[in-house]
Amino acid sequence: xxxxxxxxxxxxxxxxxxxxxxxxxxxxxxxxxxxxxxxxxxxxxxxxxxxxxxxxxxxxxxxxxxxxxxxxxxxxxxxxxxxxxxxxxxxxxxxxxxxxxxxxxxxxxxxxxxxxxxxxxxxxxxxxxxxxxxxxxxxxxxxxxxxxxxxxxxxxxxxxxxxxxxxxxxxxxxxxxxxxxxxxxxxxxxxxxxxxxxxxxxxxxxxxxxxxxxxxxxxxxxxxxxxxxxxxxxxxxxxxxxxxxxxxxxxxxxxxxxxxxxxxxxxxxxxxxxxxxxxxxxxxxxxxxxxxxxxxxxxxxxxxxxxxxxxxxxx
Numbered sequence: 659x660x661x662x663x664x665x666x667x668x669x670x671x672x673x674x675x676x677x678x679x680x681x682x683x684x685x686x687x688x689x690x691x692x693x694x695x696x697x698x699x700x701x702x703x704x705x706x707x708x709x710x711x712x713x714x715x716x717x718x719x720x721x722x723x724x725x726x727x728x729x730x731x732x733x734x735x736x737x738x739x740x741x742x743x744x745x746x747x748x749x750x751x752x753x754x755x756x757x758x759x760x761x762x763x764x765x766x767x768x769x770x771x772x773x774x775x776x777x778x779x780x781x782x783x784x785x786x787x788x789x790x791x792x793x794x795x796x797x798x799x800x801x802x803x804x805x806x807x808x809x810x811x812x813x814x815x816x817x818x819x820x821x822x823x824x825x826x827x828x829x830x831x832x833x834x835x836x837x838x839x840x841x842x843x844x845x846x847x848x849x850x851x852x853x854x855x856x857x858x859x860x861x862x863x864x865x866x867x868x869x870x871x872x873x874x875x876x877x878x879x880x881x882x883x884x885x886x887x888x889x890x891x892x893x894x895x896x897x898x899x900x901x902x903x904x905x906x907x908x909x910x911x912x913x914x915x916x917x918x919x920x921x922x923x924x925x926x927x928x929x930x931x932x933x934x935x936x937x938x939x940x941x942x943x944x945x946x947x948x949x950x951x952x953x954x955x956x957x958x959x960x961x962x963x964x965x966x967x968x969x970x971x972x973x
Contacts, residue, residue: 659808660769669713680708682711684713692723715743716742717744731761782811794831798835814838845867854924875952893921939958
């Protein structure tokens, strides 16, 4: 998605926002180019119906297309369509990457799947027209940017900007929480939250529903372990629970407040016992035991939900 968004911006900068509708963009899937090497050259030399710069875009290229793209670059002349190529993961010694690195008129750009930095987030906010944001809301948007796919984050910002249109008041955390999208694993999160909230009566129905959808017991155990480890990290953080929750990665945006409350209610000793139980359950699920996996998982979750509260200080 990061590659797709940056490619979209680059092409728009080359041919303008109306370039695609004016048929000045030619898309060439890598699979088609492997079957017919002339596609790129033809797209590069073709004359469009509308005046203006053109782009020949090769999508999902690999090293196997290096020779074909090299030939097009060598034959490129002023007035031809600009060539834009995207690829998946390439090694440092990739022939395709080396071709663009060494070419005097071409450039290669590496994109990494790292959480967006504050500067990138502020740039996205500016493009969406969001300028009035209070400090807590900015913290929440930063966490949201790290939790969502880049495309989903951009769409969320557009939705927030539409909601705040002509509203001069600063964006608030409550508004972000109301507009943030649900995660794909929302039902798994719902189950784990029910366990951490000690709502034992909800565990059975939720498990049956997840089991019917094909969710594996090991996946549920991993999710529960991740949740309780995040709670333990939060409750033992020297800067406080809220700081610990903010530092933990992979926490669904809408669960952060609930998890802060859960961490305080459980306390460190009870959380350590819960993590130990989950580790033992994980080992059982991965062993040669013939016990029904989902029944083993349900027993552990019920035991956790019914365990004694230890209080905010672990007493």
